[in-house]
Amino acid sequence: MLRAGKHRNIMGQAVAVDLGATRTRVAIIGEEGQIGERREARTPAKESDPSRLAGFLSALISEVRAGHQEESLSGIGLSVAGPVDIIRGVLVNPPNMAFRDVPLREELSRIFHCPVRMVNDCHAGVLGEMHYGKGQGKQDVVYVTISTGIGGGVISGGRLLLGRKGNAAEIGHFLVDNTYDLPCSCGHRGHWEGYASGRFLPWFFAEWCRFHAKPHWGPDTAEEIFASARQGDDDVLRFFRELSRINARGISDVIVAYDPEIIILDGAVMQSNADLLLPDMREFIDRFLPLPEIVLSELGGDAPLLGAAVITGGYETGFGDFRSAG
Numbered sequence: 001m002l003r004a005g006k007h008r009n010i011m012g013q014a015v016a017v018d019l020g021a022t023r024t025r026v027a028i029i030g031e032e033g034q035i036g037e038r039r040e041a042r043t044p045a046k047e048s049d050p051s052r053l054a055g056f057l058s059a060l061i062s063e064v065r066a067g068h069q070e071e072s073l074s075g076i077g078l079s080v081a082g083p084v085d086i087i088r089g090v091l092v093n094p095p096n097m098a099f100r101d102v103p104l105r106e107e108l109s110r111i112f113h114c115p116v117r118m119v120n121d122c123h124a125g126v127l128g129e130m131h132y133g134k135g136q137g138k139q140d141v142v143y144v145t146i147s148t149g150i151g152g153g154v155i156s157g158g159r160l161l162l163g164r165k166g167n168a169a170e171i172g173h174f175l176v177d178n179t180y181d182l183p184c185s186c187g188h189r190g191h192w193e194g195y196a197s198g199r200f201l202p203w204f205f206a207e208w209c210r211f212h213a214k215p216h217w218g219p220d221t222a223e224e225i226f227a228s229a230r231q232g233d234d235d236v237l238r239f240f241r242e243l244s245r246i247n248a249r250g251i252s253d254v255i256v257a258y259d260p261e262i263i264i265l266d267g268a269v270m271q272s273n274a275d276l277l278l279p280d281m282r283e284f285i286d287r288f289l290p291l292p293e294i295v296l297s298e299l300g301g302d303a304p305l306l307g308a309a310v311i312t313g314g315y316e317t318g319f320g321d322f323r324s325a326g
């Protein structure tokens, strides 16, 4: 049975780690979800030596623990950019990092002598929302992040949808287009992430300009494209209609796949530009199933960090049976 709000009942200190492709955040999280001492640093994404990644994380964990070391550690929760293998506690093959098959759970539990549990960052995001955010009290929730990449986490009937090794709901790889045929970080074509994520948006814009024989002035970043939309650039605004169709295609697929009562949107690209992205997207969503509530996360980007804290108390969060992973 789903329980919301204060939930973890653990002795000692819980440390949460949100290991992203660009930034890594580490914090001590209290039982009510209050964030204590925290550190943030650039992820050494170009390093390929796995022991360096474990060393980088253990240094940050030791920093947040400094001054609180008399308290025992109840556990470390890791939210990591997928794919993951939560059965073995291994970071498998993150597309935006140079690491391969990093046995993070083993390394960190050897250093800190406490349980270490790993979860895909979007699964952490939906857990954070269920305990402390807009998912509280609900049973069927999808968390969608549009950031450097695009990902999803699903609670269905009060249970976290994990999949075989913790990679269910990789919605960024839903097929959303066959007109522009753009490549994705996974190597395949036509995927949502290859169009609407922060990393790929400039490529989509360039291809859209080429396709429609528009002059392409070569913005390097998604931020530059959003800035020119705000200045009223007609072509960019026309491009945004197409972008909204792509986002609506992805959200329509989310709705028919999971039939959620609420979709919680997060991620820097979405959070900073919801005024530009949401109205048209809503218009283009298929109305085959009833439209769920669609809201922005109000956890200030900390949903994955809070979700990482949730799993320090065990994988049995009240959302379901986590097999032998815990």
Ligand SMILES: [Zn+2]
Pocket (backbone or CB within 6 Å): 172, 173, 184, 185, 186, 187, 188, 191, 193
């Ligand atoms: Zn893909």
